[in-house]
Amino acid sequence: MEIKEWEEEEYFGIEICGDLDAASSIELDKTLEKVLKKEVKALLIDCQHLHYIASAGLGVFISYIEPFQEKSVFFCLYGLNDKVRDVFQILGLDKLLVIVDTKEDAKKRKNDSLL
């Protein structure tokens, strides 16, 4: 698994490539912890190349829902393939996290949240 970071306008982004399982989720945790300490207003997570997610990966995302809310950081995942999206849906996490199809949708959702 590889994590790439990018910045674009007011957005901070991370791209997750590969499998997010009990072995690799530690790296995602470290990345999100680092992002939490930055003065980031919007975090977009690119999942277009995320091939697989296990509970360890889901657990990392869950554990940052409240910390990002507390800091008023808009936190959105996009580009999930059908298999990965299904795993979020099994537990109803698609209702707790903002999940959209594309980066443009994510930016639009961020702008809508400001209205």
Next chain:
Amino acid sequence: MIHYYKASCSRDNLKLIRKFVEAVLFEMPLGDIETNQLILAVDEVCANQIIHTYKCNPTKSIEIVIRDEAPNLVFEIINDEGSQFDLTGYQDPSLQNIVKERRKGGIGLMLVHKIMDKVEVDQQETKCTWRLVKKINPKVDIKANC
């Protein structure tokens, strides 16, 4: 048909276990999403055994057995330590509490229960077998038709 795989208890071997399960399921009349769910359920139990039962000790190993007992698929994950986990007292935790408590763990077994039709733990003195059973309903979008 019985399929068997043995893996040493390293987190990095989870990927190899998933590849084994995927290869076995490839020939079966399952859709991609159902295949991924079954791989996930086995991965969750194996991760639990490797990390919690064996503390990632690579000198220890677990065994995975997959049996086609039509219409059921049976997955067994076997360790030789026995398990301290009492499945009879298990209840799915509240997702809201997990979010509130910022917990990273606690949802693996919830996923396994939601995916599988039956989850059993057969605990004996010298070994413990997790048995996951899934009734297979052939799907229209089977790989053979792709």
